Structures are given as C-alpha cells and as structure tokens.
Amino acid sequence: MALKPFAFAALVLAMSSAGAAALSPVEQKIVAEVKAHSEQGLQLLERSVNINSGTMNHEGVREVGKVFREQFDQLGFTTRWIDMPPAVKRAGHLLATREGKQGKRLLLIGHLDTVFEKDSPVQLWKRDGARVRGQGVNDMKGGDVIIVEALRALQRVGALDNTTITVMFSGDEESAGDPIEISRADMVAAAKRSDIALAFEATVRDKSGKDTGTIGRRASSSWDLEVKGKQGHSSGIFTESAGYGAVYEAARIVDGFRQQVIEPDLTFSPGLILGGTDVSLEASGTKGQAAGKGNVIARTATVHGDLRYLSYEQRDRAHAKMKAIVAQNLPGTSASISFHESYPPMSPTAGNLAILKTYSQASSDAGLGEIPPLPPGQRGAGVQFVAPLLDSLDGLGATGNGSHSPDEDLEIASIERATIRTAILLYRLTR
Structure with a gap:
C-alpha cells in the first residue's frame, strides 16, 4: 500500500534520526577492496560504453551483454542470454544467478541498451578530467558497472558465499519490446523468486546537492x-x-x-x-x-x-x-x-523506505552522508515492472548530467561512491 503524506513524512523523519553505527571489520575490508579496484571499474565502463548499444542495434546490445556476462562468470554466477521471439524485435536480456540460503534474496536490475542508435553522432567515450561523456555513461552503463564492482568486492572478502542474488540486465529498457507480457516475463519471474529489488538507474541529487534514493516512480x-x-x-x-x-x-x-x-x-x-x-x-x-x-x-x-x-x-x-x-x-x-x-507505478511504500533507511545507514557509516528520498513525483518511468511485486529501491547508480542528450556525462568519483554504498547494503541484506 502506498504511503499517505503524513506517514511518509513520519518515516522520513525516523530515517533521518537513526543513529550511526561503525563499519564492521568485514565491511572495512569491502570498502578497501572497492577503492583498490576503482580504476578497474572505470576501465570496464569505458569498454562497455565504446560499444554502441542503441535499443534497435541488436548486435551491439548483445555485444555489451557479452562484456558483462564475462564479469558474472568470473564471479561464479550462472549466466545465460535470454533471446526474445522474433516478433518482439528486441535483442534479449542477460540473466545471472547464484543460489544460497543466507539472508534476503536479492534482484539487481540494470539495462544494456541506450537511446543512442547506431547512427548517432554522439561520441562513445570522452574523458575530461573528473568527468566522462559518452553514450549511456550514466544511463545506465555506470549503474551496471556499480553492480559488478560491488559484487566483486564482496567476492574478494568471501561475502558472496551462500547468498541468493539474481542480476537482470535488460536489452530494451529504453524502448520495451511489445508485448510487455513477453519482453518483461523473465524479469517478473525473477522478482517472484526474490525478496527485494534494487535498480541502478542514475542517482539524482536534490536541491541541496545530496545524493538521493528513489522509493517511487510514476507509471x-x-x-x-x-x-x-x-x-x-x-x-x-x-x-x-x-x-x-x-x-x-x-x-x-x-x-x-x-x-x-x-x-x-x-x-x-x-x-x-x-x-x-x-x-x-x-x-x-x-x-x-x-x-x-x-x-x-x-x-x-x-x-x-x-x-x-x-x-x-x-x-x-x-x-x-x-x-x-x-x-x-x-x-x-x-x-x-x-x-x-x-x-506500472513504483508506489512509495513503507517497505521501500525501509530499504532506503538501510542504504542511507550504509552510506553514513562509510562516511558518505545520509541518503534522503527523492520526492516520487520528480522521477518518471523506469525499470519498475517488478515494483508491484516486492519492496524496491531505485536510483542506486552513477551521478551525471544530460541523460538521453548529446551532453550525457558522469562524475567519475560517483562510481566508487555508489559502489561502496551498494556493497555494504548487499552485505547487510544478505547476512
């Protein structure tokens, strides 16, 4: 059930007053692993962005899928490419799974496609100091890299063992294949096997400059x-x-x-x-x-x-x-x-806000500040087909400007920042 305005305000207040706790020794190691391999994550982002993967460039979408499939294979996930029927006219999706008996069953959502089709004049990759411009850098190949690097940090400290995590990278988020009942069937099925969904569309900053979390998105x-x-x-x-x-x-x-x-x-x-x-x-x-x-x-x-x-x-x-x-x-x-x-709508619920509270606490404990909720009406539709089925949180991705435009860019430091938050969140949810 969606939150009433007064209930939403009360829960936000409760979240902001939560006391901070220190990172555990294992979490400190996780943070150290993220920082030690930040450059590797940036290289993975560059590699994926340098492949055009406009939704209708099916070959390019599949090629980016191969790049990320390699990463999940290395992390010990079982991976497969899900082809769509020819009538749907889409490239398909990447699915990566691992089975365990510990903690919450998590569904991590990203997408491989961008709005920039094969004939787009927008540059693929151009670094300029602390920022990088290119096709899909923040929407949302940056978010895909954050998922991979957070999981990699957990693996290096042995924290992936006995966890149940499903990763779904769709190949047609920017223009969903028709009928939706087919193009999103596998994502919905994965949601039904999970307890919590985390989506990695770009992080949006509020008016004060704080990174936010998305607990609601409009239909x-x-x-x-x-x-x-x-x-x-x-x-x-x-x-x-x-x-x-x-x-x-x-x-x-x-x-x-x-x-x-x-x-x-x-x-x-x-x-x-x-x-x-x-x-x-x-x-x-x-x-x-x-x-x-x-x-x-x-x-x-x-x-x-x-x-x-x-x-x-x-x-x-x-x-x-x-x-x-x-x-x-x-x-x-x-x-x-x-x-x-x-x-469908991703209604702001008490369950969604509870996940944000955990995420915000992870961020605070890591010295990265609290994460307030983004007012739900400020964000449009996205990867929310699973939202009616389970508690969800979106906006865990990279921070940038100009999404869907020739000026789309990304703040490089936001990759490491979001990866640290995500890795600690995943660790706490799977204990």
Whole structure:
C-alpha cells in the first residue's frame, strides 16, 4: 500500500534520526577492496560504453551483454542470454544467478541498451578530467558497472558465499519490446523468486546537492480521445441543428482535464491533436494528417496523450474524472476515450523506505552522508515492472548530467561512491 503524506513524512523523519553505527571489520575490508579496484571499474565502463548499444542495434546490445556476462562468470554466477521471439524485435536480456540460503534474496536490475542508435553522432567515450561523456555513461552503463564492482568486492572478502542474488540486465529498457507480457516475463519471474529489488538507474541529487534514493516512480501510460461532430457550413456553427463541431468539443474536453483532473504527482499531457473534416493517424501514433476548410465545421478530431501516476488508486480516480468530462458532450458532438498501460507505478511504500533507511545507514557509516528520498513525483518511468511485486529501491547508480542528450556525462568519483554504498547494503541484506 502506498504511503499517505503524513506517514511518509513520519518515516522520513525516523530515517533521518537513526543513529550511526561503525563499519564492521568485514565491511572495512569491502570498502578497501572497492577503492583498490576503482580504476578497474572505470576501465570496464569505458569498454562497455565504446560499444554502441542503441535499443534497435541488436548486435551491439548483445555485444555489451557479452562484456558483462564475462564479469558474472568470473564471479561464479550462472549466466545465460535470454533471446526474445522474433516478433518482439528486441535483442534479449542477460540473466545471472547464484543460489544460497543466507539472508534476503536479492534482484539487481540494470539495462544494456541506450537511446543512442547506431547512427548517432554522439561520441562513445570522452574523458575530461573528473568527468566522462559518452553514450549511456550514466544511463545506465555506470549503474551496471556499480553492480559488478560491488559484487566483486564482496567476492574478494568471501561475502558472496551462500547468498541468493539474481542480476537482470535488460536489452530494451529504453524502448520495451511489445508485448510487455513477453519482453518483461523473465524479469517478473525473477522478482517472484526474490525478496527485494534494487535498480541502478542514475542517482539524482536534490536541491541541496545530496545524493538521493528513489522509493517511487510514476507509471507511464497513454490515452486516446476520439471526437465526432456534424460536418456542415461554418455559418451554422453553435446552432442546435449544426452543433459545435469536433474541434470545439476536443478543446472543451482537454481544457476540462486541465481544470478538473488535478492532484499532486499526477500529470496528463495531450501530445498530439488532429482535427478537421478528415484525419488519419499513422500506426506509430506519432504522426498524422488532417484536412479541412475554414468554412466547414470539423467532423472529426483525435488527441493522443500521456498520463503518469504514482498509484493505481490515483490512476482510477483520474480515469473516472476524465471519462466523466468526455461524456458531457457539446450539442451535435460525441466523444470516447481509451486508456493504454505501459510502465506500472513504483508506489512509495513503507517497505521501500525501509530499504532506503538501510542504504542511507550504509552510506553514513562509510562516511558518505545520509541518503534522503527523492520526492516520487520528480522521477518518471523506469525499470519498475517488478515494483508491484516486492519492496524496491531505485536510483542506486552513477551521478551525471544530460541523460538521453548529446551532453550525457558522469562524475567519475560517483562510481566508487555508489559502489561502496551498494556493497555494504548487499552485505547487510544478505547476512
């Protein structure tokens, strides 16, 4: 169940007042191993970034998968590549597992693909002092490296023995294969065998400059509005016989959404609208054509939009309000709306916040400061298909700027910082 605002505030306060504890001797060794091999981690990042792995570059995605599969093989994991059916049109996923009987069963989530396709002019790798720019450096090959290096530090001190850890690196996070039921089936199955999920999308800093943890992410869904009017001479518009036309009705509905479907962390955006005598929308849903004349009342209109929410209860309230607005038609018009789900919500829960508390304590004990929760409404959809199934924490990855842009970069020191936090967190969760 998602946290109510007052409960969320109380738990945040409790987290911030938790007393610090010193690192155990084993944890001190883990930190030392991370620091001693930071350069190795950076080399692994450079190697992976220098392979283009745009979602639709299937060969490149598989090649990056091979790079990371080698690492998990060295760590004693059982690894396999999961191919997708040809109809899904995606490269597949890397799965690495180990079985034990000690502590929590953990699912660690990353992704191999980037938004930069094979013909992208963005440089692969360019180091500039304490930062590095390149394709997917912080979204999220940096996070993938943090997973590997944290596990490697645990292995070196013998702390991986008898643990149950599953690692899933998807090959299509930036553009999930369709149908979702197939492209995410293996991730969901892994979640059902686990107790806690940790995802390594980039760490986001708050306004004060502190690294944060992501205990909630909004769902990604869409809606399609279809509106009909009576075609006729424009001189008759607004009359009882001619009505208001499809464009006015579409405008009334969309503005009704703006005025009436408002609550915190809920957004809805009409991204494409076409209206006139005739309209046609391409199968992709991103392009279309409209035809009409100024002296002809619009016969049809279509609107394609986005809807993001934090919980299914919030979604249901929004759907009900939107349907009610759609039903209040202007004279001479009719309208219908349909909704389409994509990414589920990662609702902020007490369980998610409890994991963050453990993560924050690990960070504090290592001298890296507390980790406050990022306000859930500030982060969009991501690797959250497992969130409805188990307690989860995201945003454990690297720190950088310009994700998805030619300026995407990464703060090199954030790799070591996040690896230390992650390694201690994994150690404590698996004791």
